[in-house]
Amino acid sequence: MKHILLVENHSVVRLATLFIIRDVLPVLTSWEADNFPDALQVVSAQKLDLILLDINIPDGEGFQMIGKFRRLQPDVPIMVFSAIDEEIYALHYLKAGANGFLSKSSSTQEIRTAIAAVLINGRYMSEIVQHALLSSNIPGARQGNPLTALSQRELEVMDLLLQGKWTKEIATFLNITGSSVSTYKARIFEKLGVTTVIELYQRVAALRE
Incomplete structure (x- = not known):
C-alpha cells in the first residue's frame, strides 16, 4: 500500500487528482493539506511514498518548501503539480530537490504516467522540461522568454x-x-x-x- 500526501488548496482539484491517482494505485492511503503548515504536520507524522505539491498554496514558501520536506523525510519523492509556467519554473524546482514537475494542464494519461514514473524510477520530466534542460546545457541556446x-x-x-x-x-x-x-x-x-x-x-x- 502506498501513502500519498496531496498538497492543494482547491477542493475540486484535490478530488479530481485523487480520482486519477486511485486509477493508478487502487490501494492507497492518502492525506490532504490545503496549506503549507498543515502539509508539514503530515510529513512530520506520517511515512510517505509520494508528495504531490502545488506551489501556490496558503502560507507557501516557494522553493524553500522542498528543502523543509526533505529535512523531515529525506527520501520521499516530491512531484510539483502546479499551474505555474513549466518552462520557466520546472528546472529550478528540480534543482531545489523535486523529483518531477507536472503542469495542471497535463492530460489525464500524462498525470498517470508521471505518478507511476516517480514511484518506480524516482524521476519524471515532461517533454517541455527535457527540452528546457537540453537548452540550458547548450551555450547560446537560451532565447525567447x-x-x-x-x-x-x-x-x-x-x-x-x-x-x-x-x-x-x-x-x-x-x-x-x-x-x-x-x-x-x-x-x-x-x-x-x-x-x-x-x-x-x-x-x-x-x-x-
Whole structure:
C-alpha cells in the first residue's frame, strides 16, 4: 500500500487528482493539506511514498518548501503539480530537490504516467522540461522568454516583489540581507528591461500571456 500526501488548496482539484491517482494505485492511503503548515504536520507524522505539491498554496514558501520536506523525510519523492509556467519554473524546482514537475494542464494519461514514473524510477520530466534542460546545457541556446534567464533566487525575489513585498520583508522571508535583495532586484530589472515594480508587473504579465 502506498501513502500519498496531496498538497492543494482547491477542493475540486484535490478530488479530481485523487480520482486519477486511485486509477493508478487502487490501494492507497492518502492525506490532504490545503496549506503549507498543515502539509508539514503530515510529513512530520506520517511515512510517505509520494508528495504531490502545488506551489501556490496558503502560507507557501516557494522553493524553500522542498528543502523543509526533505529535512523531515529525506527520501520521499516530491512531484510539483502546479499551474505555474513549466518552462520557466520546472528546472529550478528540480534543482531545489523535486523529483518531477507536472503542469495542471497535463492530460489525464500524462498525470498517470508521471505518478507511476516517480514511484518506480524516482524521476519524471515532461517533454517541455527535457527540452528546457537540453537548452540550458547548450551555450547560446537560451532565447525567447527572458524569464527563463532568471536564476532561482531571482525568481523568488521577483515573485515576492510582485506580491507587493518590501525589501525588508523579502530579506526576512528569504533569510538574506537587504543589500542582497537590492542586488537581485537590480539584476531582475536589468534582465527584464524595466525600472520600477509597476513596469515589472506589466512586463511579467505580458510574458506570461
